[in-house]
Amino acid sequence: MHKSYLLTPGPTPIPEAVAQAQARPIIHHRTPQFQKILKEAIEGLKYVFQTNNDVFILTSSGTGAMEAAVANLLSKGDTAITVEGGKFGERWTEICQAYGINCEVIKVEWGRAVEPERIKALLKNLGRKVKAVFTTLCETSTGVVNDIQAIGKIVKDTEAVLVVDAVSGLGAIPLLTDEWNCDVVVSGSQKGLMLPPGLGFITLSQKAWRLVQEAKSPRYYFDLNKAKKALAETDTPFTPAITLIIALVEVLRLIKEDGLENIFLRHKKMAEATRQAMKALGLELFASEAASDVVTAVKVPSGIDGEKLVKIMRDSYNVTIAGGQGELKGKIFRIAHMGYIEEFDIIVCISCLEKVLKQMGYRFELGQGVKAAQEVFLK
Ligand SMILES: Cc1ncc(COP(=O)(O)O)c(C=O)c1O
Incomplete structure (x- = not known):
């Protein structure tokens, strides 16, 4: 023993009440019973993300939410800035390249945070052709936290959208999505949210939604237009990870309480x-x-x-x-x-x-x- x-x-440890919530009998998702749960989950997530915009729950790990961001915002041949200060910054570049995006990479010495001025200078240099700036809140591979608030101030005055990987850090350290001008924030369930792996999250600003309407990258399962349409009816486009969402509601209650x-x-x-x-x-x-x-x-x-x-x-x-x-x-x-x-x-x-x-x-x-x-x- x-x-x-x-x-x-x-993954991080799971509180007892959250573990127990996963033992509840499964229910069907196209029911008022699940709609009530989904509604509470979205409201709770808006609090954790500190946003007034909807947060979409995807059935994937955090990387799925990252890929959803790239596939929905950009088209082949677009230009984006990626900030690489570790393994997860590199992941942004890898996903973008898989979609044929031209990446302007800002390489940061591992163990250091990106200097926001470098993003400012590159944006100035490249002008309007940059559609998105991909960053990481907490670069888990090095333990470094980036100054997203300062980066937000820079990106907000440009054509580009700011995309933040908050897979690690959300619900643990401050991230004020709306106030800091983060256009897209993605996260996952198995870190600050104290759940097993399996849920991805993504929220988008109006500025980001405009890009979604123009983007031509192929997408099906992660088509956020489908997710948006479904959420307007308090629904999901596909079978959601019902049990994890039930447990998420429990987590969000604990977070609210504390x-x-x-x-x-x-x-x-x-x-x-x-x-x-x-x-x-x-x-x-x-x-x-x-x-x-x-x-x-x-x-x-x-x-x-x-x-x-x-x-x-x-x-x-x-x-x-x-x-x-x-x-x-x-x-x-x-x-x-x-x-x-x-x-x-x-x-x-x-x-x-x-x-x-x-x-x-x-x-x-x-x-x-x-x-x-x-x-x-x-x-
Ligand atoms: C900062 C960061 N981004 C992305 C990921 C990838 O998330 P997942 O493993 O849930 O796909 C992780 C996971 O460790 C992470 O720490």
């Missing part, structure tokens, strides 16, 4: 405790400037096998954190403090990390990480 702790940047502001504060505290603990252990943070409150990326100290560290924590002690992705494989490990994570989850994770680091021969004083985290929590 083993108790497990999940501190990965998706209030977004309090949730953001909790994430801030969890992140600060984690960062202080890492420093106390003599470890270096990968994202030194724009570290997110969503996931903390830490450099693997020299002489330690980073992949083995993550593997021992998981396989010997059931504490699952994430390793590095892409070019960061083996070089960093990532501790997520996103969603249903509280003080003692962090303490357990840090004490496990200390134990394994000690076993692997890393030299430090046992207990220093836990102590630093406790001090943050006691404040």
